[in-house]
Amino acid sequence: MKIRIKRAGLMATIQDQGRHHYLSQGVPVSGAMDSLSAQIANLCLGNDVNDAVIEFTQSGASFVTEEDMLICLSGAGACLKTEIRRLPQHRPLFIPAGTGLYLENAPPGNRSYLAVAGGWHVPEALGSRSTYITARFGGLDGRFLKEKDVLKSTEKFTPTTMAIWNALKGNAINYPKWGVARALFLSRDFKSIRVMRGREFNWFDDASTGNFFAEEYILGHNSNRMGYQLQGKPMHRAIQGELLSTAVTPGTIQVTNNGDLILLMADCQTTGGYPRIAQVAAVDLPLCAQLQPGDAINFKEISWKEAEKLYIEHQLELRKLAVTVQQRYSGSF
Amino acid sequence: MIDLPGKSDLQVYPINEGAVTIEFGKTIDEDIVNRVNAFDRLLNEKVLPGMYQTVPAYASLTVFFDLLTILDAPLPGKTGFDKARAYLLGLNEQASDFEEAGQSEIITIPVCYGGVFGYDLEYVASHTKLDSNDVIKLHSEVVYKVCMVGFTPGFAYLGGLNPALEVPRKATPVKVSPGAVGIAGSQTGVYPLETPGGWQIIGRTPMRLFDAKRSQPSLLKANDKVKFEPISLSEFEKYSGG
Numbered sequence: 173m174k175i176r177i178k179r180a181g182l183m184a185t186i187q188d189q190g191r192h193h194y195l196s197q198g199v200p201v202s203g204a205m206d207s208l209s210a211q212i213a214n215l216c217l218g219n220d221v222n223d224a225v226i227e228f229t230q231s232g233a234s235f236v237t238e239e240d241m242l243i244c245l246s247g248a249g250a251c252l253k254t255e256i257r258r259l260p261q262h263r264p265l266f267i268p269a270g271t272g273l274y275l276e277n278a279p280p281g282n283r284s285y286l287a288v289a290g291g292w293h294v295p296e297a298l299g300s301r302s303t304y305i306t307a308r309f310g311g312l313d314g315r316f317l318k319e320k321d322v323l324k325s326t327e328k329f330t331p332t333t334m335a336i337w338n339a340l341k342g343n344a345i346n347y348p349k350w351g352v353a354r355a356l357f358l359s360r361d362f363k364s365i366r367v368m369r370g371r372e373f374n375w376f377d378d379a380s381t382g383n384f385f386a387e388e389y390i391l392g393h394n395s396n397r398m399g400y401q402l403q404g405k406p407m408h409r410a411i412q413g414e415l416l417s418t419a420v421t422p423g424t425i426q427v428t429n430n431g432d433l434i435l436l437m438a439d440c441q442t443t444g445g446y447p448r449i450a451q452v453a454a455v456d457l458p459l460c461a462q463l464q465p466g467d468a469i470n471f472k473e474i475s476w477k478e479a480e481k482l483y484i485e486h487q488l489e490l491r492k493l494a495v496t497v498q499q500r501y502s503g504s505f
Numbered sequence: 506m507i508d509l510p511g512k513s514d515l516q517v518y519p520i521n522e523g524a525v526t527i528e529f530g531k532t533i534d535e536d537i538v539n540r541v542n543a544f545d546r547l548l549n550e551k552v553l554p555g556m557y558q559t560v561p562a563y564a565s566l567t568v569f570f571d572l573l574t575i576l577d578a579p580l581p582g583k584t585g586f587d588k589a590r591a592y593l594l595g596l597n598e599q600a601s602d603f604e605e606a607g608q609s610e611i612i613t614i615p616v617c618y619g620g621v622f623g624y625d626l627e628y629v630a631s632h633t634k635l636d637s638n639d640v641i642k643l644h645s646e647v648v649y650k651v652c653m654v655g656f657t658p659g660f661a662y663l664g665g666l667n668p669a670l671e672v673p674r675k676a677t678p679v680k681v682s683p684g685a686v687g688i689a690g691s692q693t694g695v696y697p698l699e700t701p702g703g704w705q706i707i708g709r710t711p712m713r714l715f716d717a718k719r720s721q722p723s724l725l726k727a728n729d730k731v732k733f734e735p736i737s738l739s740e741f742e743k744y745s746g747g
Contacts, residue, residue, distance in 0.1 A: 195558045195569065197723035198658045198715075297717050307658050307698055309717035371518050371526075416533065417655060417662070419560040419567035421521045443562055443655025454522045476519050480584050483522040483572060 173241045173288055173325040180318050181233030181275065183397075186292055186311035187285075187438075189222045191300035195442045201422060202302035202310065205397060205438050205461035206247055206283050208486075212352050213246035213287035215494050216264050218332030218501070223291025224301040226317065228284045230464075234274035238322070241267045242289035242337050246354060248281025248462045254345065263351035266340035280362070281462040289333045290325040304439060305397075335501035350500070357489060358459060363467075366456050366474045366482075370425065370448030377410040380431075384449060388468040389433065395465055397439040402469075406431030407449065420444040423452035423460075435460065453479045455486045515597055517590040523572045525589045530564040533691070537564045538652050538664065542728040544597070553592050554578035561727040562653045563662070568593065611648055611730045614695065614710050616686050617741040618644075622709035629688065629705050632672050640707065641735055643667045649693065651729040659697035659715025661725035666693045678703040684710045686733070697723075708733075711744035 177184075187210065190203025204210035204227055211221040231250040245252045245261050252259040253276045259265055267273065275284060294301050294312050303311025312321060329337070340346045359366070373381065383405045392401030407427045420426070424436045426446035435452065436444070437460070452460060453474060463469065474482075516528040527544070530537040545561045548568065555574030560567040572585045580588035618641045619626040630637045649663035656662075666688060674689035678701035681687070685696040687704025696702050697714035710733075714724045725731060736744070 192569065193558055194658075194722065196560050196654060197721070197726065198654045198656065198660055199722065200658075298722060304658075306700070307715065307717065314717075368519075371520070416531065416563045416565070417653065418526060418528075418562040418565045419520065419524070419655075421524060423521055441656055442560060443653065448520075451519075451521055476586060477584055480522050480572060480586065484576070487573060 173290070173327070174238045175235045175241070175288075175323050176238055177317055177319060177321040177323070178234040178236060178272070179232060179274075180316065180321070181231070182229045184226055184228050184233055184317040185303035185305070186224050186294050186301055186317075187227045187303060188224045188291075188301045190438070191298055191302055191304070191310070194298050195419070198442050199298060199307075200304060200439050200442060202300070202304045202397075202439050204285060204302075206285065206458040207461075208357055208458040209247040209283070209354065210285045210287070211490055212262055212354055212357070212493070213244045213285045214291070215490070215497055216244040216246070216262060216352055217242060217287055217289050218330045218334075218336055218497060219287060219289065219291055220330075221490065221494070223287065223326075224294060224311075226286040226292065226323070228275055228286065230282060231275045231277040234272065237267045237269055237271045237273070239269045240341065241269075242333070242340065243267060244287045245284055246287070246352070247284035248354075249277070249279060249464075250275040250281070250284045251278045252276075259345070260347060260351055262354050263347055264336050264340060266337075266342065266346040268343060268345065271345065280464075282464045283461055288323075288325045289337060290328050293324045293326040306439065332498045332501050336497075339501065352493065357486065359456065362459055362462070363469050364472050365459060365469050366453040366479070367425065367450040367471045368453065368474060368476045368479050370450045372415060372427075372447030373449055375409055375411045375413070375447045376407045376427070376449060380405070380407040380410075381449075383407075385471055385473055388470050391463045391465050391467045391469070393465045395463075397437055399437050399440055400435040400460070400463070402433040402435055404433065407433070415445050415447050417443045417445040420448070421451075423454065423457050424448055425450045425452065437461070453482060455479075455482045515594060517593055519586045520567060522585070524567055524569045525586060525593070526565050526567045527593055528565045533563050533652070533664070535650070535664065538650065541566050545727070547596065548593075551596060553589060554580070560655075562655065609728065609730055611732050612725065613732050613734050614712055615736040615740070615744060616645070616708040616710050616733045617736050617738055618686075618708035620738065622741075623686070623707040625705040626707045629670070629672050629707055633670060635669065640670065643670055644688070644693070644707065645733040645735050647732070649731045651725050651727050651731060653727055654723055654725065657696070657698050657700050657715075658717075659723035659725070661694055661714075661723075661729075661731070663693050663731060666691055672705050674703040675705065681706060682709065684712065684714065686710060709741070711741050
């Protein structure tokens with residue numbers, strides 16, 4: 173299975189679930205910004221959740237299938253279209269060779285994930301297929317996808333993938349009646365982001381921490397895979413002091429010396445020295461991944477215990493989804 | 506022998522659902538750096554269930570683990586955080602004293618100081634009221650210790666800079682080349698990648714500080730010892746060529 177990129181669109185990269193074993197050497201996690209959607213796209217095809225997907229930002233990309241394909245698009249902000257029709261998201265799609273497909277704008281949302289049966293075939297770098305642009309490694313030669321790139325599947329198919337393939341293959345575009353309800357994995361209010369108090373929460377005065385939970389914050393234009401600039405009421409310190417650099421992770425909300433908020437995302441540095449007012453709950457990071465500059469969000473406090481519970485529930489739901497897809501296709505040829 | 510702080514001195518706090526930070530102190534201090542590294546070595550021998558990575562910093566150690574694995578572990582507490590904290594504090598209690606790391610080898614980094622590579626050397630000399638050659642001498646005669654790696658892949662924060670070389674950082678970061686050797690405040694280090702950097706640049710090394718193709722991509726790791734060796738421009742070019 174392979175595709176040829178006609179237009180790569182904005183900042184398209186190969187990503188998986190991230191690079192977790194080189195943090196002590198300063199290597200960021202990277203991986204799909206919306207890790208939930210990347211996992212859903214893979215699970216719809218019977219893939220491993222960690223298989224490599226293409227991360228597209230907004231719409232505009234187009235490609236041609238050079239062979240018969242089994243693919244899935246998940247995420248938000250764009251959907252797949254042929255010359256004549258829109259194709260559904262979050263479900264396996266059989267696409268015959270020679271079909272032109274493009275990503276059409278479908279707001280709201282910002283990032284879409286294209287999975288292929290078997291996962292996209294790029295070499296592993298430091299235990300992951302994720303692209304890390306700053307250091308130019310991972311993914312496809314450590315760079316953004318571009319026109320004329322040819323991307324192939326690993327062709328390593330699970331029995332579930334084979335069964336889905338056999339159920340859908342033919343001469344025309346085909347897909348099953350079922351699809352995954354991605355929204356059910358997310359909280360109902362996309363603009364309300366759940367956070368836990370950060371270690372330096374009490375370094376800020378009461379008015380500032382009050383504002384933090386009461387006011388809206390707007391995603392600034394200087395926002396990317398490394399971090400988001402959040403525009404809103406500036407934070408004022410109650411306690412002055414310098415923080416020694418220490419480990420930070422995607423989801424950490426730092427406050428700069430000017431009182432501005434920065435939300436760290438997938439490609440963030442491994443250590444930081446700004447005080448941390450809050451940490452976004454892991455289950456709400458996919459919502460953050462779908463924000464566009466200009467979008468407004470607010471923060472809602474939950475306890476660390478609650479965050480753990482939500483994370484576990486989320487993991488169990490994803491496992492259940494994998495089993496459901498497997499069972500649907502077990503014994504079918 | 507290193508005395509670790511007692512249970513009451515040690516702060517453990519969550520930084521996300523699958524990571525906790527152990528705080529050993531709040532200052533840059535060689536004893537604390539040594540404690541962090543000693544505890545890191547111990548923890549990597551007696552691994553926390555589900556642990557997959559530790560990140561040492563100046564005065565803290567962050568431990569990353571799989572939440573579902575640690576929840577299944579027979580440790581006191583109901584949450585992953587409680588279990589991790591119980592394990593780490595318990596390990597600290599057991600480790601009342603243990604051996605300091607053996608003398609590690611000194612990694613020598615060749616540096617071509619001044620000129621086109623060290624374009625801020627003159628500024629550093631005038632700010633410190635030293636001769637450029639003395640700046641080079643003071644910078645290259647010390648054995649530094651890697652306190653932590655962060656900021657970018659392979660960027661090592663080195664401790665041990667001669668206080669006579671303290672200079673302010675630049676008002677705004679500017680683009681630096683891979684291998685650029687910088688100083689600012691009490692810190693010195695080498696930029697591994699082309700990134701914005703705010704330190705004063707006094708030279709460049711032809712050595713690759715970070716290479717994703719190596720099994721250990723970062724040349725330097727926490728607790729390593731490092732020395733800079735002045736080289737000429739022609740030696741620099743020879744190094745790059747070979």
